[in-house]
Amino acid sequence: MGSTPFVEAYQELSQRFMRLVNDLSALRGLSTLSFQQADETSLLRGAMQVLMENHDLERCSIFLLEDEALVCASGLDWQDLLESTVARERAGRKPMVFRLGQGIIGMAAETGRLQHCRDCPTESRFLPPDKQFTAGNIGSLICVPVCLNGRVLGVVNASHPHTRFFHEGHERLLQVFAGFLAQILANWRYYHRMEEEIRNRTRELEQALDEAEELKRRYHQLSIVDELTGLHNRRFFFAEAASALALSTRHGHAFSLLMVDLDHFKLINDSHGHDMGDRMLQIAAALLKAQIRDGDILARFGGEEFVLALANTDEDGARQMATRILDSLRALQLNAGEQSLRITASIGIATLDAEMAAQTDRLEHLLRQADQALYYGKACGRDQSQCYTSLHRSS
Numbered sequence: 143m144g145s146t147p148f149v150e151a152y153q154e155l156s157q158r159f160m161r162l163v164n165d166l167s168a169l170r171g172l173s174t175l176s177f178q179q180a181d182e183t184s185l186l187r188g189a190m191q192v193l194m195e196n197h198d199l200e201r202c203s204i205f206l207l208e209d210e211a212l213v214c215a216s217g218l219d220w221q222d223l224l225e226s227t228v229a230r231e232r233a234g235r236k237p238m239v240f241r242l243g244q245g246i247i248g249m250a251a252e253t254g255r256l257q258h259c260r261d262c263p264t265e266s267r268f269l270p271p272d273k274q275f276t277a278g279n280i281g282s283l284i285c286v287p288v289c290l291n292g293r294v295l296g297v298v299n300a301s302h303p304h305t306r307f308f309h310e311g312h313e314r315l316l317q318v319f320a321g322f323l324a325q326i327l328a329n330w331r332y333y334h335r336m337e338e339e340i341r342n343r344t345r346e347l348e349q350a351l352d353e354a355e356e357l358k359r360r361y362h363q364l365s366i367v368d369e370l371t372g373l374h375n376r377r378f379f380f381a382e383a384a385s386a387l388a389l390s391t392r393h394g395h396a397f398s399l400l401m402v403d404l405d406h407f408k409l410i411n412d413s414h415g416h417d418m419g420d421r422m423l424q425i426a427a428a429l430l431k432a433q434i435r436d437g438d439i440l441a442r443f444g445g446e447e448f449v450l451a452l453a454n455t456d457e458d459g460a461r462q463m464a465t466r467i468l469d470s471l472r473a474l475q476l477n478a479g480e481q482s483l484r485i486t487a488s489i490g491i492a493t494l495d496a497e498m499a500a501q502t503d504r505l506e507h508l509l510r511q512a513d514q515a516l517y518y519g520k521a522c523g524r525d526q527s528q529c530y531t532s533l534h535r536s537s
Contacts (some may be wrong), residue, residue: 155297159433173428185330186216190321195220199300200279204288204323205240205247206296212240212251250285250297256313259283261305281305286316290324309434309504368442371427376449379441383451384505386439390453390494391504397494399458400450401512402430402467405486405524414478422476422485429470433463449509454485457529464527472525487529490516 186204195200203217214237240248246257246267262268262280262422281304288296291513298320302308383399390397404426411419423446430448439451452460468487471474476483492511496503511530519528 143333182327182330182334183216185327186293187218189326190216190218192385193300193319194300200302202298204298204302205238205251207251207294207526212247212297214238214240222492227537242330246283246286247297247299249288251294254287254289254292254294256287256317258308258313260308261287262301264307279303282307284308284312284316286313286320287378288320288324288327290328295324295327311317312493330453365438371429371442372439373427373448374439376443379439379443379449379451380505382439384435386453387494387505387508395454396456396459398452398455398457398510399508399512399514400452400460400464400467400527401443401451401490401492401509401516402426402448402519403488403490403516404446405488405520410483412485418478418483422483425474425476426471426485426487430467430472433467433470449512457491458489460493461527461529464491468525486525488524490519491527491529491530493529 187205190202190204193199201217202220204215205212206215240251242248243252246259249267250257254352257267259265259268260282262283268283280301283299283301286298287294288298298316300308300312300316304536309403367470368372368375387397391397404422407419407422410422423442426446427448430440430450434450437453441449443449450463452463455463467489471487474485476485490512492508494504494508498507499508515528515530515533518533519526522528
């Protein structure tokens with residue numbers, strides 16, 4: 143018996159071993175594709191490259207199922223591999239599309255089973271879509287559905303120009319390859335959907351935090367700002383004035399309070415309506431705001447009453463401030479229909495003295511003194527300012 147049978151058996155085993163190595167290399171290469179691929183097309187292109195580099199295929203491609211149609215997502219041939227292993231863009235060509243059941247690609251997707259066309263030029267199952275390509279360069283074609291949990295995601299196709307080129311080993315490889323690819327594709331989609339969901343949730347959370355911060359800011363503003371006049375309210379005044387007064391006391395600086403009350407406001411409100419009263423308050427608030435200096439504290443104290451805390455200001459300085467306010471108010475004219483209204487105010491002034499500096503309720507004490515001086519001014523005819531010290535001396 144000659145050695146020929148043994149040589150042939152050895153060659154056959156060697157070929158099978160090399161095919162097995164190639165098959166394992168293809169699967170290993172597919173398993174190492176990174177989830178960090180920028181897009182799904184890059185992932186699929188990498189999978190096609192792995193298949194081409196490890197097997198004697200002329201061309202391979204993958205079609206994905208989109209809205210009941212198979213759309214070519216990636217394709218690769220040997221010419222593509224020679225050109226930096228990146229698939230060439232077919233300028234001016236739209237992706238090939240097959241309907242379910244159209245050609246063997248459509249049949250593979252519709253049935254969920256491998257389709258093997260051994261002689262494409264002669265088999266009726268091979269159907270070029272809309273003459274986008276001819277069967278001239280495709281002799282054999284295998285189409286394997288890419289399935290996950292019974293759901294078809296797409297179809298992997300391998301072709302060769304020779305007829306009857308593929309054998310059962312190719313079929314088994316492509317089926318295993320398609321199964322691996324289905325899992326990788328599903329995981330990639332899940333991973334990136336999760337990333338997108340995280341980004342969306344993060345954006346929603348950031349937006350919610352921004353809205354909460356804005357609501358907090360708005361609530362805080364509403365809690366310390368008078369909505370009608372835009373001035374701070376008495377809640378803000380007590381906190382800020384107490385702090386400024388404590389600082390003035392510590393450093394031995396002068397400190398004065400002005401209580402400003404619009405004259406005959408109730409009469410104007412009753413005679414001309416609340417809208418006119420609101421307008422008068424807004425005009426008076428704007429005038430007072432224009433008179434104060436940096437460091438002065440102005441607030442609407444309630445109704446038609448305003449209060450000013452003046453740091454580093456003695457009684458003479460407070461009198462000067464009151465005079466400027468009264469003169470500015472007298473210069474105003476408010477039209478109520480055909481009638482012209484004048485705005486005047488009564489102002490009470492209180493100034494921190496050495497005796498008061500030692501008390502713990504300094505701010506409340508100053509407010510009471512300014513209020514008493516204010517009502518003394520009203521009793522004396524309104525449209526004037528009075529100091530608590532003058533009231534004390536007159537009594």
